[in-house]
Amino acid sequence: MIETYVRYWLEQDAGYDWRRHLTIENFPQAFEASYRKFQATASTDSTDLSAVRRNNGKILCYLGVNDPLIVPFGSYNYQQRLFDRYGVEGTRSFVRTF
Structure with a gap:
């Protein structure tokens, strides 16, 4: 689930290596970034x-x-x-x- 969310929703890049870039520590910031990124269109x-x-x-x-x-x-x-x-x-x- 997290893989699909990060690759296709947040990063919009099927080749994004989320295991390399996403950590427990930076996930809240990534989640907040996705909210801001799509707030106007998918909110x-x-x-x-x-x-x-x-x-x-x-x-x-x-x-x-x-x-x-x-x-x-x-x-x-x-x-x-x-x-x-x-x-x-x-x-x-x-x-x-x-």
């Missing part, structure tokens, strides 16, 4: 889904626990934040998670 930090609701849109979310690029607890955290914002029933009116 799900915003729970403002008002436009989706206003246009009667629906969102289907699939949470796989074996996806090397998606951390399951991050998805659970995001869903909880949706519940906090729209309420459980309000969220379920336009978001389904599988």
Whole structure:
């Protein structure tokens, strides 16, 4: 999992030798770098889904626990934040998670 994440997501280089460059000590910095690198395009930090609701849109979310690029607890955290914002029933009116 870490190999896929670092090579293809963070470094975007299939030949990247993560064993040579990545350590326990520098992993937090690498993780933070990936967050900053993709924040504008791959971020799900915003729970403002008002436009989706206003246009009667629906969102289907699939949470796989074996996806090397998606951390399951991050998805659970995001869903909880949706519940906090729209309420459980309000969220379920336009978001389904599988």
